[in-house]
Amino acid sequence: xxxxxxxxxxxxxxxxxxxxxxxxxxxxxxxxxxxxxxxxxxxxxxxxxxxxxxxxxxxxxxxxxxxxxxxxxxxxxxxxxxxxxxxxxxxxxxxxxxxxxxxxxxxxxxxxxxxxxxxxxxxxxxxxxxxxxxxxxxxxxxxxxxxxxxxxxxxxxxxxxxxxxxxxxxxxxxxxxxxxxxxxxxxxxxxxxxxxxxxxxxxxxxxxxxxxxxxxxxxxxxxxxxxxxxxxxxxxxxxxxxxxxxxxxxxxxxxxxxxxxxxxxxxxxxxxxxxxxxxxxxxxxxxxxxxxxxxxxxxxxxxxxxxxxxxxxxxxxxxxxxxxxxxxxxxxxxxxxxxxxxxxxxxxxxxxxxxxxxxxxxxxxxxxxxxxxxxxxxxxxxxxxxxxxxxxxxxxxxxxxxxxxxxxxxxxxxxxxxxxxxxxxxxxxxxxxxxxxxxxxxxxxxxxxxxxxxxxxxxxxxxxxxxxxxxxxxxxxxxxxxxxxxxxxxxxxxxxxxxxxxx
Amino acid sequence: xxxxxxxxxxxxxxxxxxxxxxxxxxxxxxxxxxxxxxxxxxxxxxxxxxxxxxxxxxxxxxxxxxxxxxxxxxxxxxxxxxxxxxxxxxxxxxxxxxxxxxxxxxxxxxxxxxxxxxxxxxxx
Numbered sequence: 001x002x003x004x005x006x007x008x009x010x011x012x013x014x015x016x017x018x019x020x021x022x023x024x025x026x027x028x029x030x031x032x033x034x035x036x037x038x039x040x041x042x043x044x045x046x047x048x049x050x051x052x053x054x055x056x057x058x059x060x061x062x063x064x065x066x067x068x069x070x071x072x073x074x075x076x077x078x079x080x081x082x083x084x085x086x087x088x089x090x091x092x093x094x095x096x097x098x099x100x101x102x103x104x105x106x107x108x109x110x111x112x113x114x115x116x117x118x119x120x121x122x123x124x125x126x127x128x129x130x131x132x133x134x135x136x137x138x139x140x141x142x143x144x145x146x147x148x149x150x151x152x153x154x155x156x157x158x159x160x161x162x163x164x165x166x167x168x169x170x171x172x173x174x175x176x177x178x179x180x181x182x183x184x185x186x187x188x189x190x191x192x193x194x195x196x197x198x199x200x201x202x203x204x205x206x207x208x209x210x211x212x213x214x215x216x217x218x219x220x221x222x223x224x225x226x227x228x229x230x231x232x233x234x235x236x237x238x239x240x241x242x243x244x245x246x247x248x249x250x251x252x253x254x255x256x257x258x259x260x261x262x263x264x265x266x267x268x269x270x271x272x273x274x275x276x277x278x279x280x281x282x283x284x285x286x287x288x289x290x291x292x293x294x295x296x297x298x299x300x301x302x303x304x305x306x307x308x309x310x311x312x313x314x315x316x317x318x319x320x321x322x323x324x325x326x327x328x329x330x331x332x333x334x335x336x337x338x339x340x341x342x343x344x345x346x347x348x349x350x351x352x353x354x355x356x357x358x359x360x361x362x363x364x365x366x367x368x369x370x371x372x373x374x375x376x377x378x379x380x381x382x383x384x385x386x387x388x389x390x391x392x393x394x395x396x397x398x399x400x401x402x403x404x405x406x407x408x409x410x411x412x413x414x415x416x417x418x419x420x421x422x423x424x425x426x427x428x429x430x431x432x433x434x435x436x437x438x439x440x441x442x443x444x445x446x447x448x449x450x451x452x453x454x455x456x457x458x459x460x461x462x463x464x465x466x467x468x469x470x471x472x473x474x475x476x477x478x479x480x481x482x483x484x485x486x487x488x489x490x491x492x493x494x495x496x497x498x499x500x501x502x503x
Numbered sequence: 504x505x506x507x508x509x510x511x512x513x514x515x516x517x518x519x520x521x522x523x524x525x526x527x528x529x530x531x532x533x534x535x536x537x538x539x540x541x542x543x544x545x546x547x548x549x550x551x552x553x554x555x556x557x558x559x560x561x562x563x564x565x566x567x568x569x570x571x572x573x574x575x576x577x578x579x580x581x582x583x584x585x586x587x588x589x590x591x592x593x594x595x596x597x598x599x600x601x602x603x604x605x606x607x608x609x610x611x612x613x614x615x616x617x618x619x620x621x622x623x624x625x626x627x
Contacts, residue, residue, distance in 0.1 A: 010597040032612060036619045 009077035017075050017082065018134075020061060020090050024097075024127030027053040028120050035116035043115065047105045050119035054098040061091045074136060078208045081136035088350055089133045089274055092357065096267045097126035099361045102482060103259035103368045110373065111159060111257070118158060122263065125151035129267055133274035136282070138187045138207040141275065145183075145239075148271065149176050152264065156256040164376040168255025175238070175248040183235025189228030190283075193219075209282045217286035229284055233294065236279070240272035240328045241321075243302040250309075253321030254376055261317055262364040265324045270353045273331050277346055280339045288339050295336045296431055303329030303438035310445050316367060316378045319445060320360075323404065326438055327356060333431045334419045340426040348422045352415035355403060355493060359412055362400030362486040366393050369475060386453035392475060394453045396483045403490045405446040406439055411493035567622055578610055 015022065031050050038045065064087060074081045104118050128147035135141040153176065157169025187207075193199070194206035194215040201218035203211040216225055238245040253261050284291055306326030313319045331349055338345035370386075370393070371378050387394035403412035416439065423432045475483075585603055592599050617623055 004595075006592065006597060007595055029609070029612065032616060036615060 012073075012075050012077055014075055018080065018131070020057060020094070021127050021130045023057050024054075024094070024123055024130065027057070028123040028127065031116055031120050031123065035120075046116045047101065047119060050101050050123060051098055051105075054094055054101065054123070058091060058094045058098060061087065061094060074210070076140075078205065078210070079137045079140040080131065080134045081209075082134050083278070085274065085277075085346060085350055086134055088354075089270070090130050092270060092350075092353060093126045093129045093133075093267055096263065096270075096357055096361075097122050099482075100259050100263045100267075103262060103361075103364060104257075106479070107257060107259050107368055107371075107375075110371075111375065113159065118155070118259075121151045121155050125155070125263075126267060129271040132271050133278070136209045136278070138191070138209075138212075142180075142184065142187065145275075146180065148268070149180060149239075152176070152260075152268065155260045155263065156252060158260060159257050159375065162255075162376065164255040165257065166255075168252045171248050171255075172252045179235050179238030179245065182231050182238070186228045186231025186233075186235060189224050189231065193222055193224035193228060209278070213283040213285060216283055220286045220289070226287070226290060229287055229290060230294065232279065233276075233284075233291070236272055236276050237298060240269050240276070240331075241325050242298050242328050242332060243305045243325065244298075246302070246305065246325050249325055250313075250318045250321045253324070254315055254317045258317070258364060258368050258371055258375055258378075261320065262361060265320060265364075266353075266357050266360050269324065269328060269331075270357075273328075273335065273349060273353065276335050277338060277349065280335055281346075285339075288341075291339050292336055295332055295339065296428065299329050299332035299336060299431055300434040301329075302326070302332060303434050305329075307438045307441040307445075311441065313445070314379050314381070315376075316380055316382075316449065317376070319380070319449065320363070323442060323445070326442060327404075329438065330416060330419055330435055333423050333428065333435050336428060336431060337419075337422040337426040340428070342422045342426045344418065344425065345422040348415070348418035351418055351493075351497070355411035355415035355490070358486050358490045358493065359400045359403035359410070362396050362483055362490065363404070365479065365483045365486065366397045366400070369393060369479060380449055380452050383449065383453040390475065392480060392483075396487050397453055398450050399487045399490055401446045401450055403494070405443050409491070409494040411490045414494050414497055564625060571617060571622065574613075575610070581606070 027050065030053070031046055034046050034049060035043070100122050101119050104122070108115050108118055125148050128144045128151070132141065132144040132148060135144055153169060153173050156172045157165050159165035190212060191206050194203055194212050196202055199215070199219050199222065201215045203215055205211045206215065216229075219225065234245065241249040253264065256264060280291055280295075303326055306322050306324070306329055310319050310322035310326065313322060331352060334345050334349040334352065338349070367378060370382055383397070386397065399410065403410035406412045406416040416435075420432055420435065423435070582603070585599065589599060
């Protein structure tokens, strides 16, 4: 047997290149050890360790973002390859995970649920997402994707005593497993086609994105390749909640604990999009005749479906879920523009994801504070007269929702603008039209939510019969600071974009 | 491998189907007919009346232990390739010990977690 190959592979095992992922795993293991060995009176330390550990990691990552990042080439025998977006996405996932842990603190104490496993799973899932967006091999992609998904199965059904949470967990489990199976089947077809020695450019390393890309470029008409690529794209569309694979989104978003809903909406979606970008620009680059019309059609129906179905919803978690489908549609427009070859498109997507992160967590922060013990039943009516009773929360809500709707001068507006510019450069006028119609529709339900908080409705006959919702207590100073910071960043990202991504 | 090489498998599958069909058809043709009654439909337990439902409920502890067993079993499966190739890797100067020690360490931590969370206590 030839061991030189092993030696070459071992030389690419640069553990130092994935230090952020290793640190995430380290923080997770530390939380686990603390949970095991601390006396129960000191268990309050655990969330602090989880949050401040990740904050420290985030600080180091953000400082590293400014430096020029050299592409390291394929690592671990072609399993991992960090691209130009990797530093930003690492910071994105760590930030999102920190905020989920932060929201989890108040949520878990209210629901009286076991604490440390929540932080542990969140941190591990985020670490797996950081690996997922760098994977350049289908084996690595699938393994890290499964780490993410299995973590989410537990997190979604974390509220074990709530039938809603269990129902959401079961639905997510079944549909997630189905989507993983579809994805895997696509991978297998591609693997089989690419290792067929009768075809041009066949390869022995047919799971590798680079080798697979070369093979597909040589034989783009091979039916197995086309079917495989479509199935892989379908599997990813399941994860990002694009129509027609959106069926799980509203129920799971409603039933999952609110911090987990935020985690699903922000991190899980972002990871799915980064994978989609890697695939569309990498191995499927030669298939743009297939991917562009397919993803365009999906984007149009996703935008319209998400926005139109969100119109009639009264439950705020369902509104967020369905509007999240619409956001996935806008982002798909960016992916299509990227497949056409617009250089701006990937950066527009990343900017949009960051804007979405800050705005979503502002809204979720308000939701977690206002939610009662029954977490699933958060109706829009709960927000009545919010501006009168808690003006700070109402302001945060307004800015968060405004950014999600894309109102200038907030970050969401610039994100949408960048995506639309990318679509315009790619000459995708139909998509652009659908996206603009979608944005106009979305204003209705975002502003309906805001109206509930700000404007006092005239009393109608029969209003006395409606229950009035008790308002929770005042907002703590830390919660105020966190939400204030999110809002300030949302506004600043809308005003000053230069310097965030180096232009 | 050509498709022809799988012919024995095909023959075996056909044979199995033919034999099963032949037995069923033969018993249908030659067998004695009887009207079904309670006794003939019930599960046969040495002539005794059945004592419980045919699908007994297992204690959930059984599943916990079974799951833990499968977990550690599969983790052992991951070790086997490493054991087989360890010496060769060492001879070409690749240190594969520390990664596997880390892996084992995480496993041990999982075991400690299970014990601390009383996952292995039968009487509870």
